[in-house]
Amino acid sequence: MKESKVMVIGLDGATFDLIDPFIQAGELPNLERLISEGSRAPLRSTTPSATFPAWTSFATGVNPGKHGIFDFTKMKPRSYRIEFLNSSHRKYPAFWEVLSKLGKRVCVVALPGTYPPEEVNGIMISGFDSPVATGIDASFVYPKELFRELNSKFGRFPFADFQELVIEQGWHDLAFERLLSGLKRKKDIALHIFKKEKWDLFLILFGEADTVSHHFWCAFDEASPRFVPELASKHREAIRKIYRELDSTIGELVDEAGEEYHVLLASDHGFGGAGDKIFYINRWLEKEGFLAFRKTGGAFSRNIDSLKRTGMRFVPPKAQEWLLRSPLKHLAANLEAKSRFGMIDWEKTKAFSEELNYAPSIRINSEGERPQGVVKESKYVDLAREIVQRLNELEDPFTAKKIVKRVHLREELYSGPFVPEAPDLILELELDNGYSYSCLKTSPSENPSPLRKMERWEYIGAKGRSMNGSHRPEGIFILKGEGVKSGSRLEEAEIIDITPTLYYLFNIEIFKDMDGSVLISAFEEEYRDRNRVKHAETTGGFGFKVRERPYSGKEAREVEERLRALGYLE
Template sequence: MSKVIVVGLDGASLDLIRLWAEKGKLPTLAWLLQHGTSGPLRSTVHPYTAQAWTTMVTGVNAGRHRLFDFWERDLEIYGFRLTNASFRAAPALWTVLSERDRRVIVVNVPMTFPPEPVNGVLVAGRDTPGLHSSFTHPTGVREELERVLGCPYVIVPNDWRWMRLGRPGKAREELLNEVDIRFAAVRHLTRTRDWDFCMFVVSATDGAAHFFWHLHDPAFPGHDPVLAGQLGDVLLSVYQRTDECLGDLLEELGGDVSIVIVSDHGSGGRALRAIHLNRWLASHGWLHFEEDGGPEGRARHWVADGITRLKGVAYSLFPYQRLTWLRRMWPDRWRRWLSGYELFAGVDWSRTQAFSEERRGNIWINLQGRDPQGIVEPGIEYETLRSEIIAALESMAAPETGAPVVHKVWRREELFDGPFLDCIPDLLVEVESPSQFSIHRGDHSGPAIRLLTEQEINALTITGDHRMDGTLILHGPGIRSGVTITRVDMRDVLPTVLYMMGEPVPVYAEGRVVEEAFLAEWFAAHPLTYGGVGAQMRDQEGYAYSEKEHRWIEERLAGLGYMD
C-alpha cells in the first residue's frame, strides 16, 4: 500500500477548519475535506498534550503507556517529577514500523525526548530541554537541518516568552516562523531519505489559540477591539500559513501518498470561573491545613502563605525577564523546597484524606501503603470515600446561577487500566464550561468557586484553552470522499495508520481501524490482519533531566499555562 504521512496540528479545531475552509481561506484543507473523510477526534481525559499524543501513537491508554501528563506522582514524597519519552512503556507507531523494517521520519512529536533509535530519522519534540541537547537520531541531523534552513532549528516557538514580555507582535512572528521551519525540515527530510511513514507536529496552531483567543473572539470578556484590529487575525494567519505549507508539501510528494491530519485536542476560550479544589476539599473536611493544627502548624502555614504572597508581589512588580533571570540564579535545592511548599502548602497529612495538585481536575486519595503518610485504608474505606466525594462534586453549583459546575467525575479504573494505574489520580473531574481549575496554589482563604475579576481577566496572558474534540482528516486510496464520521478515539489512530500501510495491527492495541472511513469494496479487498512484530511493553530508561534542563522545561510549561 501507499506511503503515509501524518500531519499533527496541535490543538487544531475542526470547527475552525471547516468554517475557514468554507470561506475559501484554507484551500488545501478544504480540498482534503471535500475529497476525504473527516470528523472529530475525541481526546483523552484530560485533553492535554503529553497524554493525548502518546495515546494516539501507542494505541493504548495511559495506564499502559504511563505518560498521563508532563509530570507524574513521586510516590515516595508528596511531589511530582517531570516525564519524557524514556518513561513511555508502550511502543510508538514508529517503533513498531522500525521493527518491521519500514523506514520512518518523525519530527517534533511531543514526548519523544530522548530520541530512540529508529529505522530512519527522529527529531524530538517539546520535551526536549534545549538545542544544546542531543535530540536527534541519528546525531548530526540538527546540524544538517540548520545548514539547509540557514537559521537555528526551532523545537517550539518562543511565543510564550514574548507574550509574558508584553510583545504580542513578536509572538506572532515566532508562531509563523515555527510553521515555516517545521515544514521546511520535513520537506528536506522527505526529499533526502527513503521513507514509508512520516509524522510531524506543528505547535503554532496551539500557541496561537492559547495567546490570541481574546483577540480572535469578540465575545471574550477581555476582548480589546483596538488591539484586535492589529492582531485579531493571528489565529487565522497561523492556520493559513499551515494550509499554504501543507499544500506545497503535498504537491511535492505527489498523489501516491496517503494523508492523515490529526490534532490532540480542540481549542476555545479560557474559562472565567475558577474552582479551587483543595479549598473545596477542606470545606468538606477531607483536607486539613496546619493553620488549625497548633503553633507549629500555624508557623508552617505562615511560611507557605508568605511564599505565595511574595511570589504574587514579585510578578506584579518585576518584568518577566528579570524574574526568569532570578529564578535561574536560585540553587536547585531552594527551587525544589519552594515548589514543594507551594504545591501542597500547609497540608496536614496526618488528617488529610484527599488532596489535589490543582493543575488539572485531579483528586488523589491519601492512601495507606501508597502515600508516605496515607491514612485511608484500601478497600471499603477507599471506595466509600471516593463515592462521597463524587456525590458532593456532582452537586456542586455555580453560586451566581445555581447551574451545575461538574460534568462528570470518573473513577480512574473507568477510563484506564494497566500496570501504571498508580500514576493516575484516583478521581478525574470534568467540569462544565465556563469553569476551570485554579493553578494558583497555596492561598487557602476565599471561596472554593468564584468568577475571575475584571482585573484578573484583563491581566490574562493565556486566554485560550483546550476542548475535548480534536481533528481527524483522512485522504488516500480506499478513503471515502466528502464523508463525515463520528465516535473516533485517540487510540484508533495507530491501528488505522497501520492498516493504511498494509501492516498487521498489534494484538495489544486498544483502538480500532476506522472502517467507516473506507470504501466497503476496498475494505473487503484488503482484509484487516492482527499480530506482527511489536512488543506490548518496552524497557524504560527513566532519563532524568539535569537541574538546568529541569528548570528550562518547567519555565516553558509555566509559560504555556501548565503550571505556575
C-alpha cells in the same frame, strides 16, 4: 496489499469549530481539498484532553493506563514529590518503533513526548518537551550529525515557546511574529528532510494553532466573557492568519508527497474559549472538610514560586550545572512539588488536588501510598463516593447551574498496569455558557471562596492565571489517499484509533492488547475486501524493552521553564 507510504501532519489544538467556518469563508483551500477528497471525523481525545497523554495515546493506540503517561509529571510512589516525564517513561511501543523494527524508514519531527530522541530507522527531532532551551546542541536530534546540517542551513530549531514571565504590552506583537517565523522555518526544515529520501512514514507536528488559540482567543471571539477590545483592535485576525499559514504549509507538504502517499491529519484535542470564572479545587476540598492548610501555607507557597521563577536566573550557566548535579539534580521537580503541596497540612488532609488547569483531578491521601496518608484502605471507597457526590451537587453561585459534568474513578477511565499512577478522581467540568472554567492554584491566605469571577485585568492571562483559550475534547481526523472514501464523514473516532489505522495502511497486525480500532469505515468497500484487518496473537510489549532515562537536574529545570512559559504549569 500494496506497500503504503504515509505522511502524518499533526496540528496541535486544531478544531473543526474553526476549520469549518474558515473553509466556508474560502480561506483554507488545501484543507477543503483534503476533506472533499478524503474522510473526516471529530477525534475524541484522552480524558483529560492534555497534550502529553493525548499524543502518547495517538502514537501507541492504547490508553494511559497501558503506556504510563498521564501528564508531563507524575507523583512518585510513597511520597509527595513529582518527577518530570519524557519518552523513556513510555511503557508501550510507539508506531515508529514498530515500523523501524520492520525495516521501514521513518521520520518524526517535533512531536511532544519524543525526548530523548529514539534511535529509529531514520530521523527523529524531539518536540517542545526537549530541555534544549536554545537549540544549541544536538541532544534533541537523531542522528546527531543532522543537527549541524539543519542548524547551519536554518538556524535554531523553532520550539515555538515564549519565555517571558509576564505578558505585558507588546507581548502579543512579538508572540505572533515568532509564531509566523517559527512556522515558516519548521515548514522549510520539513520539506528539506522530506526530500532527502522516500520515507515510508513521515510525521511533522505543528503547534502554532494551539499556541495562538491559548493566547489570542480573547481578541478573536467577541462573545467571550474575556473579550479584550484593545487587543482585538490589532490582533483580531491572529488565529485566522495562523490557520491560513498552516493551510498553505499543508498544501506544500501534500503537493510534495504526491499521490504515492496517504495523508493523515490529526490533532490531540480541540479548542474553545476560557470563561471568566476560577474554580479552586483545594479551597473547595478545605470547605468540605477534606483538606487542611498549614497556617503559614500562603507565604510558604509564594516564596517557593518566587524561588522557582527567579532563583536560578542570575546564576551563570556553568554554576547552574554544578548546582544541579547530584545530590541537587532533582531541585526543579522538588520545587514544583513544594509549590503544589507545600501549604497542605498532610496529617489533617484526606484528599488533595494538583490543581492543574488542563487536567483537574483529586488524589486520596491514602495510608501506605503517601508518607503522611490518613485514609485507611477500608475507608477509601466510601470517601471517594462522598467526594463524587458532593462534586455532583456543586453549583455555580452566579448561575445556580452545575460546575462538574462528571467525576470519573480512575478505574473507569483507564485500564492496564499503570492505572494506580493516575489521580484517584478525574473531573470533567461543565462549560459555562460555552466557555470553560479555569482551575488555578489555591493560595491559603487569598480567595476565600472556591469560585470567583476574574477581574478585568486578568482576562488576557498573565502567568499564574489561566490563558484565555482552553482545550476541548474533540480534535480533528482527516485521511486522504488510495482506497479512502471521498467526502466521507465518520460519526466518531478516538485518538487511540490512529495507530491501528496506520498499521492497517502498512499491512501490519494489530496487537491484541491495543485499545484503538482501525477506522475501517473511512475506506471504500472494495479496498477493505482486498485488505483485511490483521490481528496479532502478541501484545504490544512483545520484543520491546523499556529503558527509562530520567531528565538530569538541568534538563528538568529547562523543561519546567518551557512548560511554565507555555502555560502548562501555573
